[in-house]
Amino acid sequence: MRTTLFWFRNDLRLHDQRALVQAINYAQAHGQALLLVFVHEPVQDTPTAWGFRRMGAHRRRFLADTLQDLQNGLKALGQRLVLLHGPVAEVLPACARTVQADTVFCENIAAPEEEAQVQALINVGLTVKTLWQSSLIEPDALPFAAEDMPQVFTEFRQRIESARLQPLAPLPAPAQLPAPPSDNMTALPGWTDNPFTLLQADNEGDAHPRSNFPYTQAVCRGGEASALAHLQSYLTPPWPDRYKQTRNALQGQHTSSHWSPWLATGAVSARRIWAELHAYEKQHGSNDGTYWLWFELLWRDNFRMLHLQHGRLLYAARGLSKLPQPSHFPKDFARWCNGQTGEPIVDAGMRELEATGFTSNRMRQIVASFLVHDLSCDWRAGAAWFESQLVDFDVCSNQGNWLYVSGRGTDPRVGRRFNPAKQTQDHDAQGRYRQVWL
The missing domain is CATH 3.40.50.620 (HUPs)
Structure with missing residues (x-):
């Protein structure tokens, strides 16, 4: 057969x-x-x-x-x-x-x-x-051809919203599947029936007690079951309504949606999230918080469409820019990875990342900016470290965000430097985050 x-x-x-x-x-x-x-x-x-x-x-x-x-x-x-x-x-x-x-x-x-x-x-x-x-909006449904996609996210979003585009309705899980073949798979090279053996992963231990995303605990564990349970849990008042106000917080399990790890593995689809979010708005009303969740999902779409448009150019040292080749200083990069730069807010973020495999979006911007603009290191090294460490690593979003911060993407501004002193004052004025990780 x-x-x-x-x-x-x-x-x-x-x-x-x-x-x-x-x-x-x-x-x-x-x-x-x-x-x-x-x-x-x-x-x-x-x-x-x-x-x-x-x-x-x-x-x-x-x-x-x-x-x-x-x-x-x-x-x-x-x-x-x-x-x-x-x-x-x-x-x-x-x-x-x-x-x-x-x-x-x-x-x-x-x-x-x-x-x-x-x-x-x-x-x-x-x-x-x-x-x-993998996206909310299908590429062939966009109001422009992929090669003509607006280079600035704001125009990308506005044109989608002006066209009143809506994601496809998510499909239910299949009720039945055709049978597997009767052949013996164990003879295949590299075969195993244990995911932990396959990935050389430790299935013991527990998450770091201060983790923003304790992925070894049932509520944050990898997989579709946990993803859908978390989706329902988060889409409960008041969390979505507060999203815009809390999304830049450096810690707290309900300050952000924390959908990204399950989106990264595909354990939940963006369309399923949108359908549940839309149902929430119908029941509880829409507001800035629920809109901003849609806004962030569109950012994710944008990074995917950029790959359709630019492909391998997104992985070149210069990216899409005419900037010179990036410099690199291995010792400074190692200090950054280990959270030993001497800049407290950056070191706290890097130690959280290495200890937990997760850190907030705001902290990712702060530490990425510091590597590129303050330490003058190669943005590709930072992207590779994030790929290694993050439980929610997503190839399109990771590449897009590093290009954005380094000024080598489609953003008209040449780089996004985040002043560490200002970021500390704005997001950790009381020093609570630094106290946890330093």
């Missing part, structure tokens, strides 16, 4: 899974089994050019919990998740040969490495059907 292969990427959920629905329909139409696969690439385990592992311990644990939750959801539907370790270009074709599959379905991710993975599968003769499903 032939098989349809579905490759989970940054969409580790069952609800609003249009790519998975496409694979289900194809398997049913052709009388095929359905094999569900996740691949962990060795490049995540090796040191980067900057001297540290690409995926740090915090993100490994959060992703392992996410995969375990997905395994549980699939098991309830009579399916299984095949976990493989190895280069995508090698392990997926080997998997396809084992189960007699020639067609792979997956989500479309418009970032260079992710596009190269898909091309590698095509190069060995597999048919790959990708589907865009």
Whole structure:
């Protein structure tokens, strides 16, 4: 019996899974089994050019919990998740040969490495059907072509709002799935049935007691179940109504939505969040807080569309700018990573990041600005450190935000320097945040 292969990427959920629905329909139409696969690439385990592992311990644990939750959801539907370790270009074709599959379905991710993975599968003769499903607004629904997208976010947002664009309604999770193939997967290179083994992740211990996002506790654990539970919990008065006023706070579990870790792994879809937020507004009324949540989700869309427009240029040393090549000072960069710069607010933020895998959006801006504008280090090194440390690392948002702060993106201003003294006075005048982390 032939098989349809579905490759989970940054969409580790069952609800609003249009790519998975496409694979289900194809398997049913052709009388095929359905094999569900996740691949962990060795490049995540090796040191980067900057001297540290690409995926740090915090993100490994959060992703392992996410995969375990997905395994549980699939098991309830009579399916299984095949976990493989190895280069995508090698392990997926080997998997396809084992189960007699020639067609792979997956989500479309418009970032260079992710596009190269898909091309590698095509190069060995597999048919790959990708589907865009990570944004609120579909690219082909925008009131402009991707190549003509406004370069400033304000115009991007205004044109979407003027056109009264609305996200697609999220799909429910499938009630049933085609059966998996009967082939023995254990013979495949890199096979395991344990997400913690796959990711070399520690499944013991607990979150840091002062963490803003205690990801080893049930309320913040990786996976669709926790994501949807948190969504309902947050969308309860007064939290959404206060969002605009509290979003720049440096600590506090209800000062921000904290949706980003689950969005990053795809355990919840942006469209599901919008649908629930819209329902909240219908019941409780809209206000600045609920609008600003929409506003932030559109920022996330903007960074995704920039990848469709500019592609690999977003990863060049100069970015989209005509600025000179960035300088770099490894010793200063190491002091920044370790929270030993001598600037208290920056050091507090960097120590929180390393200890917990999370820090507020405002603190990310402060520490990124300090690395680029005060220490004159390479913005790409900072982006790589965030990739390693953050439980909510998202390739499009991370790249977009670092380009924005460094002045190498689409923003008309040449850089966004955040004055540490002013930021300290505005956001930690009483010193409570610094007292916790210093």
